[in-house]
Amino acid sequence: MRFNLLPTDTAFYDLFGKSANHLVDGARLLAGLLDPGSDHAEVAARVREVEHRCDEVTHETIRRLNSTFITPFDREDIYRLAGGLDDVMDDMEAAADYVHLYAIADLPPGAAEQIDLLGKAADLTAAAMPRLRDMRGLDEYWIEVNRLENLGDGIYRKSLATLFSGAYDALTVMRLRDVVEQLEAALDSFEKVANIVEQIAVKES
Amino acid sequence: MRFNLLPTDTAFYDLFGKSANHLVDGARLLAGLLDPGSDHAEVAARVREVEHRCDEVTHETIRRLNSTFITPFDREDIYRLAGGLDDVMDDMEAAADYVHLYAIADLPPGAAEQIDLLGKAADLTAAAMPRLRDMRGLDEYWIEVNRLENLGDGIYRKSLATLFSGAYDALTVMRLRDVVEQLEAALDSFEKVANIVEQIAVKES
Amino acid sequence: MRFNLLPTDTAFYDLFGKSANHLVDGARLLAGLLDPGSDHAEVAARVREVEHRCDEVTHETIRRLNSTFITPFDREDIYRLAGGLDDVMDDMEAAADYVHLYAIADLPPGAAEQIDLLGKAADLTAAAMPRLRDMRGLDEYWIEVNRLENLGDGIYRKSLATLFSGAYDALTVMRLRDVVEQLEAALDSFEKVANIVEQIAVKES
Numbered sequence: 001m002r003f004n005l006l007p008t009d010t011a012f013y014d015l016f017g018k019s020a021n022h023l024v025d026g027a028r029l030l031a032g033l034l035d036p037g038s039d040h041a042e043v044a045a046r047v048r049e050v051e052h053r054c055d056e057v058t059h060e061t062i063r064r065l066n067s068t069f070i071t072p073f074d075r076e077d078i079y080r081l082a083g084g085l086d087d088v089m090d091d092m093e094a095a096a097d098y099v100h101l102y103a104i105a106d107l108p109p110g111a112a113e114q115i116d117l118l119g120k121a122a123d124l125t126a127a128a129m130p131r132l133r134d135m136r137g138l139d140e141y142w143i144e145v146n147r148l149e150n151l152g153d154g155i156y157r158k159s160l161a162t163l164f165s166g167a168y169d170a171l172t173v174m175r176l177r178d179v180v181e182q183l184e185a186a187l188d189s190f191e192k193v194a195n196i197v198e199q200i201a202v203k204e205s
Numbered sequence: 206m207r208f209n210l211l212p213t214d215t216a217f218y219d220l221f222g223k224s225a226n227h228l229v230d231g232a233r234l235l236a237g238l239l240d241p242g243s244d245h246a247e248v249a250a251r252v253r254e255v256e257h258r259c260d261e262v263t264h265e266t267i268r269r270l271n272s273t274f275i276t277p278f279d280r281e282d283i284y285r286l287a288g289g290l291d292d293v294m295d296d297m298e299a300a301a302d303y304v305h306l307y308a309i310a311d312l313p314p315g316a317a318e319q320i321d322l323l324g325k326a327a328d329l330t331a332a333a334m335p336r337l338r339d340m341r342g343l344d345e346y347w348i349e350v351n352r353l354e355n356l357g358d359g360i361y362r363k364s365l366a367t368l369f370s371g372a373y374d375a376l377t378v379m380r381l382r383d384v385v386e387q388l389e390a391a392l393d394s395f396e397k398v399a400n401i402v403e404q405i406a407v408k409e410s
Numbered sequence: 411m412r413f414n415l416l417p418t419d420t421a422f423y424d425l426f427g428k429s430a431n432h433l434v435d436g437a438r439l440l441a442g443l444l445d446p447g448s449d450h451a452e453v454a455a456r457v458r459e460v461e462h463r464c465d466e467v468t469h470e471t472i473r474r475l476n477s478t479f480i481t482p483f484d485r486e487d488i489y490r491l492a493g494g495l496d497d498v499m500d501d502m503e504a505a506a507d508y509v510h511l512y513a514i515a516d517l518p519p520g521a522a523e524q525i526d527l528l529g530k531a532a533d534l535t536a537a538a539m540p541r542l543r544d545m546r547g548l549d550e551y552w553i554e555v556n557r558l559e560n561l562g563d564g565i566y567r568k569s570l571a572t573l574f575s576g577a578y579d580a581l582t583v584m585r586l587r588d589v590v591e592q593l594e595a596a597l598d599s600f601e602k603v604a605n606i607v608e609q610i611a612v613k614e615s
Contacts, residue, residue, distance in 0.1 A: 062403070062407075065407055066407055075407060075408060076404065076408070079404055079407065083400075097362060098365075101362055101365060101366040101369075102365075102366065102369050157507060157511055160508075160511060160512075160588075161511040161512065164511075164512050164581065164584070164585055166581075169375075170375035170579075170580035170581050170584065171369065171371075171375050171378065173581065173584065174369070174375065174378065174379070174584070175369055178365075195493075198472070199486065199489055202472075202475055202476055202485060202489065203485060203486070267608070267612075270612055271612055280612060280613060281609065281613070284609055284612065288605070302567060303570075306567055306570060306571040306574075307570075307571065307574050374580075375580035376574065376576075376580050376583065379574070379580065379583065379584070380574055383570075
C-alpha cells in the first residue's frame with residue numbers, strides 16, 4: 001500500500017464541475033430566447049444571475065489556489081481553466097444582453113443552430129470536468145468540442161452572408177450581427193477551454 | 206545577517222513603474238478630448254508620442270530580461286506584464302486615433318465616464334507597480350480594477366443601446382462605436398494587467 | 411567528443427517549417443484576389459485547402475508532443491508556437507472567405523498593401539523556423555515582423571478613414587471593413603508568432 005502523505009486538494013475538480021454546470025444552465029436559458037413570446041428582459045436577467053454565480057465559483061477557485069500548497073496540477077493551469085470557463089459564461093451573458101439591449105424581436109438567422117451547439121458544448125464540458133481526476137477519456141471531449149466549433153464557424157459565416165445579402169438595412173445588420181458574433185465567441189471560448197484541458201493532459205502525461 | 210549573494214535585478218520594478226506612469230499620462234491626454242474646442246489631431250499626436258515612449262520602456266524591459274540571469278520573478282511573467290502594460294497604451298492610442306481619423310466632433314455617449322474610469326485604473330496601476338517588490342497590498346488593487354472594469358462594462362453596454370436607439374444614422378453609429386469599443390478595450394486591458402499581477406502574486410505566495 | 415545520450419526530437423523544427431510554408435502559400439493565394447477577373451470562390455476554396463493542410467501539421471505537432479519525452483524546448487512553448495502559426499492561417503482563410511461570402515468585386519483600399527506585408531511576414535517566418543535549431547539570427551526576424559506590423563497598422567487605420575469618409579454606403583463599409591480587419595488580424599497573428607519565438611529565445615538564452 002502506498003501512502004499519499006501530501007494529498008492534493010481535490011476540491012478543484014468540484015469547483016470546475018460547478019462552473020461547467022453553470023454553463024449548462026446558461027445555454028439552456030439562451031435557448032429560451034428562441035421561444036415565441038419569451039420575455040427577453042427576463043431571460044437576460046436570469047442569464048446574468050447565473051453569470052454572477054459562476055463568477056463566485058471562479059473567485060472561490062482563485063481563493064483556494066491562494067491558500068493551497070499542493071494542487072492537482074500546475075497552479076497556472078488551474079488559474080487558466082477557471083478563467084476560461086468564466087469567459088464562456090461572460091460571452092453567453094453578453095449575447096443575451098445584446099438581444100435585450102437592442103430590443104431584438106426576431107433572433108438572427110443561424111442563432112437557433114448556434115445556441116444548439118452551445119448546449120452540446122456545455123454538456124460535453126460538464127461531463128469532462130470530473131474526468132480531470134484521472135485524465136481519461138478527455139481526447140474525445142476536446143476533439144468533439146473542436147468539431148462543434150468548426151460547425152459553428154460555418155453557421156456563423158453563412159449567417160453573415162445572409163445578413164449582408166441586401167435583405168436587411170444597415171442598422172439591423174449591425175444589431176443582429178452583434179448577437180451572432182457573441183454566440184460565435186461563446187463557442188470559441190468553449191474550444192479554448194477544451195484546448196486548456198488538452199494542454200493540461202499533455203503536461204501530466 | 207543573511208547575505209544575498211545573487212541579488213536579483215530590481216530595475217524591473219522601476220521599468221514597470223515607468224510604463225504605468227505613461228498610462229497615467231495617456232489617460233490624462235484622453236480626458237483632453239472632452240474639452241470643448243480641443244484639437245483632436247494634436248491630442249492624438251501627443252497620445253502617440255506617449256505610446257512611443259511606452260514602447261521604448263517595453264523594449265528596454267525585454268532587453269534587460271535577455272541579459273539578466275536572476276530575475277525577481279518568473280522571466281515569462283515579466284514578459285507578460287511588460288506586454289500587458291503596453292497593450293493598454295496601444296488601446297488608448299487607438300481610441301484617440303479613431304476620434305481624429307473619423308473627424309468625430311462630439312464624443313459618443315458614455316465616453317466621458319469611460320475615460321474617467323481609465324484615469325482611475327491608470328492611477329491604481331501606477332500605485333501598484335512599486336508594491337510588486339514586497340507583494341503587499343496588491344489584493345485591493347486588482348479587486349478595485351476588476352470593479353472598475355465591471356462598471357465600465359455597464360457604461361459600454363448602455364452606450365451601445367443609445368447608439369442603436371434610432372437617434373443616429375448607420376455610419377455615425379459605426380464611427381462612434383469604434384471609439385466606445387476601444388475605450389472599453391483599454392479598460393479590459395487594465396483588468397488583464399491586474400490579472401497578470403494576481404497570477405504573479407499567486408505563484409510567489 | 412560529447413555524446414548526447416538523450417537526443418531531443420528534432421522533428422518539431424521540420425513541422426514548424428511546414429506550417430510556415432503553408433502560410434507562404436496562403437499569402438500567395440491571397441495576392442491572387444487582387445488579379446482583375448480572378449475567381450474569388452476558387453481562391454477562397456484553395457486557401458481553405460491550404461488551411462486544412464496546415465491544420466493537419468498542427469495536429470501532427472500536438473500528437474508528437476504527446477508521445478515525445480524530451481523536447482527541444484518547453485512543451486508548452488511548442489504548443490503555443492504550433493497554435494500561433496495555425497492562427498495566422500485561420501485569419502488568412504477568413505479574409506479570403508469574406509471576399510467570397512460578401513461577393514466583393516473590388517477589394518477595399520489598402521488591401522493590396524496589406525497582402526504584400528502578409529507575404530513578406532510569411533517569408534520571414536518561414537526563414538526563421540529552421541533557425542530555432544540554434545536560436546541564431548532570430549532577433550532580426552522578430553524586429554522586422556514587428557516593423558511590418560507597425561506599417562500594417564498605419565495602412566489599416568488609413569483604410570478605415572477612407573471607408574468612413576462618406577464615399578461608401580453603410581453596408582459597403584461594413585463588408586469592406588471585415589476584409590481589412592481580417593487582413594490586419596493576420597498580420598497581428600504573425601507578430602504574435604514572432605513574440606512567441608522571442609519568448610522561447612529569452613528562455614533558452
